[in-house]
Amino acid sequence: MRKLENYVQGRWQVGEGREAVLASPSNAEAFAEVSAKGIDHAAGLAYARQRGGAALRAMSFAERGSLLKGLSQAIHGKREELITLAVDELGNTRGDAKFDLDGATGTLAWYASLGKRLGEARHRLDGEPEELGASSRLQGQHLFVPRRGVAVLINAYNFPAWGMAEKMATAILAGMPVYVKPGTASASLAHAVAKIIVESNVLPEGVFSFICGRAGDLLDHLEFQDCVAFTGSAATGRVIRSHPRILEKGVRVNVEADSVNSAILGPDVDEESETFDLFIRDVVNDLTQKAGQKCTAIRRVVVPEGAVEPVKTRIEEELARVPIGLPSEKGVRMGPLAGKDQLEEARARLEDLLVCTEILIGSPGDLDAVRGDASRGAFMKPVVLLAKSADAAPAVHCVEVFGPVSTVIAYDGTPEAAADILARGEGSLVASFYSDDRGFAAALIEEAAPYQGRLVWGSKRVAGSAPTPGTVFPQFIHGGPGRAGDGEELGGVRGLDFYSQRVAVEGFGPLLERILGR
Numbered sequence: 001m002r003k004l005e006n007y008v009q010g011r012w013q014v015g016e017g018r019e020a021v022l023a024s025p026s027n028a029e030a031f032a033e034v035s036a037k038g039i040d041h042a043a044g045l046a047y048a049r050q051r052g053g054a055a056l057r058a059m060s061f062a063e064r065g066s067l068l069k070g071l072s073q074a075i076h077g078k079r080e081e082l083i084t085l086a087v088d089e090l091g092n093t094r095g096d097a098k099f100d101l102d103g104a105t106g107t108l109a110w111y112a113s114l115g116k117r118l119g120e121a122r123h124r125l126d127g128e129p130e131e132l133g134a135s136s137r138l139q140g141q142h143l144f145v146p147r148r149g150v151a152v153l154i155n156a157y158n159f160p161a162w163g164m165a166e167k168m169a170t171a172i173l174a175g176m177p178v179y180v181k182p183g184t185a186s187a188s189l190a191h192a193v194a195k196i197i198v199e200s201n202v203l204p205e206g207v208f209s210f211i212c213g214r215a216g217d218l219l220d221h222l223e224f225q226d227c228v229a230f231t232g233s234a235a236t237g238r239v240i241r242s243h244p245r246i247l248e249k250g251v252r253v254n255v256e257a258d259s260v261n262s263a264i265l266g267p268d269v270d271e272e273s274e275t276f277d278l279f280i281r282d283v284v285n286d287l288t289q290k291a292g293q294k295c296t297a298i299r300r301v302v303v304p305e306g307a308v309e310p311v312k313t314r315i316e317e318e319l320a321r322v323p324i325g326l327p328s329e330k331g332v333r334m335g336p337l338a339g340k341d342q343l344e345e346a347r348a349r350l351e352d353l354l355v356c357t358e359i360l361i362g363s364p365g366d367l368d369a370v371r372g373d374a375s376r377g378a379f380m381k382p383v384v385l386l387a388k389s390a391d392a393a394p395a396v397h398c399v400e401v402f403g404p405v406s407t408v409i410a411y412d413g414t415p416e417a418a419a420d421i422l423a424r425g426e427g428s429l430v431a432s433f434y435s436d437d438r439g440f441a442a443a444l445i446e447e448a449a450p451y452q453g454r455l456v457w458g459s460k461r462v463a464g465s466a467p468t469p470g471t472v473f474p475q476f477i478h479g480g481p482g483r484a485g486d487g488e489e490l491g492g493v494r495g496l497d498f499y500s501q502r503v504a505v506e507g508f509g510p511l512l513e514r515i516l517g518r
C-alpha cells in the first residue's frame with residue numbers, strides 16, 4: 001500500500017507507523033496510509049520561520065504574486081491527473097472534482113493578480129496619515145507588515161485543493177510561510193497537490209511545508225508571531241481555540257466552522273417564474289453537489305406556508321434527474337460521501353433531526369437505483385425533511401447534517417420572520433434569498449445581515465448568470481459570525497490582514513511619509 005509522506009524542513013519524510021488508512025468511499029478498498037508521527041514539528045516550524053519567512057519578506061507583493069501565478073499554472077497543468085485521482089480515490093464526480101480544483105487554481109490566480117496590483121511595496125499602508133497635534137509635523141500612520149511566524153493551515157476534508165489554496169494564497173501574498181495540514185479523509189488529493197507544488201520549484205526554500213497524518217504535537221510548538229487558520233467542525237475549532245499553547249502565547253487563530261445555512265423563498269415568487277427556478281436549482285445543487293458535503297450548503301429551506309407543496313414537487317422532480325452512484329460510471333451526477341465514518345456521522349445527525357421533523361422527500365437508508373456497490377460504498381440518497389414551523393423544530397437550527405439533507409421550514413412570508421429563522425442558526429456562512437420585490441429584499445438584508453457572512457440575492461435579473469450561493473469568490477469574505485467560527489477568509493486584500501501585523505507608527509510626518517512610501 002502507498003504510504004503518503006510529509007514535506008518538512010525542505011524534504012519528504014516518512015512518518016512512523018500508520019495513523020490512518022485511506023479507503024475509497026466508492027467501494028471501501030484501502031489504497032494508502034498516512035502518518036505524521038515522529039515528525040519534528042518544532043524543527044519544521046523553526047525552519048519555515050527562518051528560511052521561508054525571510055525569503056518572502058525580501059520580496060515585493062508583485063514578486064509574491066508571481067509565485068502564486070506559478071503555483072496556479074503548475075496545478076492547472078496537472079488538472080486531468082488530479083481529476084482522475086479525485087474520482088478514483090475520493091469518490092468525487094468529475095464535476096465535484098473540477099469545482100474543487102478550479103476553485104483552487106482560480107483563487108491562486110486571483111491573488112496573483114492582486115499581488116501585481118499591489119506592486120513593488122513589501123508592506124501595506126492602512127488608511128490615511130492623521131495629524132496628531134496643532135501642526136502637521138506630528139503624524140501617525142497605520143501600517144500592515146508580514147508577521148514573522150508560520151501560518152499553520154488546517155483544512156477540512158471536503159475541499160482538499162481549494163481549502164488549501166485559498167489559505168496559501170493569502171498567507172504567501174501577505175509574506176508568511178505555510179505549514180499545511182489537510183483533512184485526513186481526502187489527504188491523497190492534498191498530497192498530490194503538495195507534490196506538484198514541491199516539484200514545480202516555484203516557492204523559495206521553507207515557504208511550503210505539508211504534513212500528511214494527524215496534527216500530533218504541532219500546536220505545542222507555536223510562537224506568538226504564528227497564525228493558525230482552521231477550517232472544520234465547530235467542535236475541533238473549540239479545541240484549537242482553547243489549546244493551552246495558543247492561549248499562553250496569544251497565537252492568532254481564525255476559525256471557519258460549520259454552519260446551518262439557509263435559502264429563503266420570497267412571498268412574491270410565482271412557481272412558474274425564473275426566480276422560482278433559480279431557487280430550486282440552488283436547493284437541489286446543494287443537496288447533490290459533493291453529496292451535500294459543503295460548509296456553505298443550504299440546510300434550511302425557508303418557504304411561505306402556501307409554497308410547501310409546489311416546492312416539494314419541484315425538488316422531487318429535479319432530484320429524480322440526478323443519478324447517484326460510482327463517479328466513474330457514465331451519467332452519474334452524485335457520488336458517495338467521503339467515507340464510512342462520514343456516512344455514519346451524517347446518518348446519526350439525520351436521526352437528531354427526525355425527532356422534530358417529518359420526511360418530505362426520500363427515505364433514510366434507501367439505496368435503490370444507486371449505480372455501484374451500494375453496500376460497500378458510502379452512499380446516501382438525498383432526504384428532505386419538513387419542519388411545521390421554526391418553533392416546532394429547534395434542532396434544525398443547530399444540527400448540521402454534513403451530507404445530502406435539508407429541511408423545509410414554513411414561514412409567514414415576512415422579512416422579519418425569515419430573519420428570525422436565520423438568527424436561530426446563531427451565525428451562518430451564507431444565506432440566499434429569492435425575490436423580485438425590492439422592499440422585501442431591502443428589509444431582509446437589513447434584518448438578516450448581522451447573522452451572516454454573505455447574503456446572496458437571487459432574482460429574475462440575475463437568473464441567467466447567478467452562480468450558486470456556495471461559490472466562494474476570492475473578492476468576497478468567506479466566514480460567518482457565531483457558530484460559523486466568527487472568522488473571515490479571502491475578501492480580496494482583506495484576506496491578507498490576518499497574516500499581517502497592523503502597527504501604528506507615529507513621528508515626524510514628512511520623514512514618516514518618505515520612509516513608509518506614501
Ligand code: NAP
Pocket residue numbers: 154155156157158159181182183184185213214215219231232233234235236237239240256257258259294295400402429479484485
Ligand atoms: P474536523 O473533524 O473538525 O477536522 C478539521 C481538521 O482539523 C482536519 O484536518 C483534522 O485532522 C484537524 N484536527 C482534528 N483535531 C485536531 C486537533 N486536536 N488539532 C489540530 N487539528 C485537528 O472537520 P472535518 O470532518 O474535516 O470537516 C467537516 C466539517 O468542516 C463540517 O462540519 C463542515 O461544516 C466544516 N467545514 C467548514 C468550512 C468553512 O469554511 N466554514 C469549510 C469546509 C468544512 P484529521 O482529518 O486528521 O482529523
